[in-house]
Structure formats: structure tokens, C-alpha cells
Amino acid sequence: MSSLEDIIDETIGEVRTDSLDLSFGEIVNLYSSKELVIQPEYQRLFRWTDEQKSRLIESIVLELPIPQIFVIETSDTVFELIDGLQRVSSVIQFIDPKALKLEPLVLEGCDLVKELNGISFEDLSLRLRLKIKRSSVRTVVIKRQSKSFLRYAMFKRLNTGGEILDPQEIRNCSARMVGDDGIRFYSFIQRKASHPAFINCIETLAQVEKDRKGDEELVLRFLAAKNAQHMFKGSVRDWLDDYLEKIILKEIDFDFESEEQQFDKIFTFLSNALGEGAFVKYRGEKPIGGLAPAYYEAITVGTLNALDKIRNVPTDRVKQKVIDTVQTEEFRNYTGSGANKREKLQGRINTIKDALLGLVNE
Incomplete structure (x- = not known):
């Protein structure tokens, strides 16, 4: 030893x-x-x-x-x-x-x-x-x-202590440090952030956040919410860092073709059904504020998990159901104080999924 x-x-x-x-x-x-x-x-x-x-x-x-x-x-x-x-x-x-x-x-x-x-x-x-x-x-x-891992770790340590880079920029650059595997995943994130349906859905994301690569972070956040809820321990930044790291260091499998198909499918559906106000809060029928990350996680993954069964439901009914659901006490309990807990992440995703599945029997 x-x-x-x-x-x-x-x-x-x-x-x-x-x-x-x-x-x-x-x-x-x-x-x-x-x-x-x-x-x-x-x-x-x-x-x-x-x-x-x-x-x-x-x-x-x-x-x-x-x-x-x-x-x-x-x-x-x-x-x-x-x-x-x-x-x-x-x-x-x-x-x-x-x-x-x-x-x-x-x-x-x-x-x-x-x-x-x-x-x-x-x-x-x-x-x-x-x-x-x-x-x-x-x-x-x-x-x-x-070694690629040590190049990655060195870059990450050089930059996480300063104010030069924002979190998603550090992730993107760290991915490049790994080599071809990291560059492939980083390029995937960039490509999905430029998908027209995705861009339409996140229209309410503040420009200052877009300037900080917030759109690319949302792509990664969707993938983590879909594939790695079990890794969430309260810090979104650590969660996304850990998920990215496991992919680019090939500690977990990432099926690029399947992930791309699912991404395109869900955001095309949400763009058609919800449009620019896909991930905002509502007061009655009126959208308020900018993009709410907790709503984004819940609506993207919750809808994806119900999509096969609600595909033929009219989009206006889907939109209304989402608007109604995000205003329920149950959903707000999962997105209010203490929302950064794994059980609340899972709870808000399931609340959207269950509400949409209810459309099938109405």
C-alpha cells in the first residue's frame, strides 16, 4: 500500500x-x-x-x-x-x-x-x-x-477564487482543459443554447444573465435536473459543477444523440405551447417578472416526463394547466423558502408532471 x-x-x-x-x-x-x-x-x-x-x-x-x-x-x-x-x-x-x-x-x-x-x-x-x-x-x-484531469483541476482552482469569470464561463473553460471529451460536451452545450425554440422559451432571462452565459447554464441545469437529481445537495453551483465534471471526465455516460433528441423535442413543444413566458411567475392570467429558475426546472423536466401522453392535447390547454398549476399552494410550497432541497426539486417537477397527466383524463 x-x-x-x-x-x-x-x-x-x-x-x-x-x-x-x-x-x-x-x-x-x-x-x-x-x-x-x-x-x-x-x-x-x-x-x-x-x-x-x-x-x-x-x-x-x-x-x-x-x-x-x-x-x-x-x-x-x-x-x-x-x-x-x-x-x-x-x-x-x-x-x-x-x-x-x-x-x-x-x-x-x-x-x-x-x-x-x-x-x-x-x-x-x-x-x-x-x-x-x-x-x-x-x-x-x-x-x-x-494529465487532462490535473489541467482541468488547475484551471478551476486558478479561477474560482477571483471575479474575472462567471460560473458558467469557468465550467466552459474547465471543460476545454480536459481535451476532446470536454470540448465535445462544451460544444454540445453551446449548440443547444442556440436552438431557436430554446431561445424563444428563455426570452425572459435578463440580458445581464445572458452576458454571463446564463443561457448555457440553463442548458446544463436542464440536463442535471433531468439526469442527476440524486446529486443535488442544496448548492446549485456545486451541483452543476459536479455533474459537468462527471460527464467530461467520463465517470458517467452521456448519450449525446439521445440527449439532443430529447432536448429538441421538449423545447420545441414548450415553445409552441408556452412561448416566451414559459418559465415566469403568474398572477391570474398575467405573467410577472423574469425567468424563475425553479419554475424552469419544474416545467421543463415535469413536461418532458409527461410528454408522451400529452402530445396530442391542444397546446392552449397545456398552457392553461401550467399557468394554473404554478399558482397552486402545492407548487408554491416547493418553490418558496428552502426551495434548494432535493425533495423540493423533485416535488415541483412531479407537481407539473402530475397536473399535465391529469389533462389526459379530462
Whole structure:
């Protein structure tokens, strides 16, 4: 039986990393020559304000420490940036804005050297331009020989503690870390989020949530509610993280063809029956508010579980039954206080299912 020390040593050996100091001039050249890739799926460009970018440039000029960045070495030895996008993209925009197809960065908000404000890269003296380009940042390279699970775990740990990425963005990027299996599932989520019937049904999702990949999270949430109710322990984020992880690491089977057929079938039905107000609360016949996640889980999975028997029921009767059911005391008991419990998740799904099955005998 291996000792704890042996297990730790073995795990360390499975992570292949290298460290080097890259100058910002080298980083700009690597990006321009496509030897450094910034995937838009990883981090949406430029959440930093011009003031935040400017203060980074000020720090470089003053030779203040810059946090290290992380890249992963792909199969063709290209570097793919997985942590540090805000810093890297800010420097690229300052030195060579055309590379990012952006306007030149004019410094503002510098408070240590206020004389930098109002200045662009071209305004600087040759000495200062070279100083910035020759300044370096420690770069940790995760080698392509590293095990896929450890690449996944490393990315997840790098990003879950910060505010750069939203939960679904972290999931998407983490999936890419695994390799082909992760990319396949991530692509599936993206494809289903762009299905016209699904888009129609989630029309009431706030734009700010869509900007945070909330539509893709709803695809994953439907799959988890349908397939993994037993994994739900109270935290939606942990539930979705765990379900995704088990799929991309192939700890559970995921039948892509069958899942796609069921997804298309249920959202096409719901789009025709309920339309844009599919997952909102009601007061009488009047829809109120935006998309309610608990209603979304209940109506999607509850309807799916009854679909074979209610397929020929007129859609207006289905819509009315859903509107009536979500206003019942029974349903509200499953969606109100303490809704994030497994028994309440199952209860609200079954309430919708049973109500719709009742249409068959009416």
C-alpha cells in the first residue's frame, strides 16, 4: 500500500510545468504570430476599465511586481492563455492596439505618476517604450504531457477564487482543459443554447444573465435536473459543477444523440405551447417578472416526463394547466423558502408532471 508521501510524489509527477520570464515585447510578438492564443471562450475581453489598464502600465513603468500568468501548451506547442488575460490584453492594447483591432490605449487614472495620464505608447520616449517592452512577467507553462484531469483541476482552482469569470464561463473553460471529451460536451452545450425554440422559451432571462452565459447554464441545469437529481445537495453551483465534471471526465455516460433528441423535442413543444413566458411567475392570467429558475426546472423536466401522453392535447390547454398549476399552494410550497432541497426539486417537477397527466383524463 502506497504511503501518503508516495501518492503525493506520484501526483506531482503527473503535472508537467515549466516557468520562464517572457518580456511583454515577446508576448506581443507571440500573439501577433499566433503562437499565443487567447480563446474568447476562456475570458471575455476587457472587463477592465481604461483606468485599470492604465494602472497596470504604470506599475510596469515603476517596476512593481506583476502577478504571474498561466498558459497551457497545446499539441502543436502553441501557448494558450488560461489565466492573466486582463493583464496580457491590456499590455497588448497599449503596445500594439491593431493586433487586437482596438483603439490605442490612452492612459488615465495613474495616481503615482500623474504625468502619464493622457499619454499613449507612441507618445513615450524610445527609452520608456523599450523599458515596457523589455519588462517581463513570470509565465507558468502547463506542459501538454500533463494529465487532462490535473489541467482541468488547475484551471478551476486558478479561477474560482477571483471575479474575472462567471460560473458558467469557468465550467466552459474547465471543460476545454480536459481535451476532446470536454470540448465535445462544451460544444454540445453551446449548440443547444442556440436552438431557436430554446431561445424563444428563455426570452425572459435578463440580458445581464445572458452576458454571463446564463443561457448555457440553463442548458446544463436542464440536463442535471433531468439526469442527476440524486446529486443535488442544496448548492446549485456545486451541483452543476459536479455533474459537468462527471460527464467530461467520463465517470458517467452521456448519450449525446439521445440527449439532443430529447432536448429538441421538449423545447420545441414548450415553445409552441408556452412561448416566451414559459418559465415566469403568474398572477391570474398575467405573467410577472423574469425567468424563475425553479419554475424552469419544474416545467421543463415535469413536461418532458409527461410528454408522451400529452402530445396530442391542444397546446392552449397545456398552457392553461401550467399557468394554473404554478399558482397552486402545492407548487408554491416547493418553490418558496428552502426551495434548494432535493425533495423540493423533485416535488415541483412531479407537481407539473402530475397536473399535465391529469389533462389526459379530462
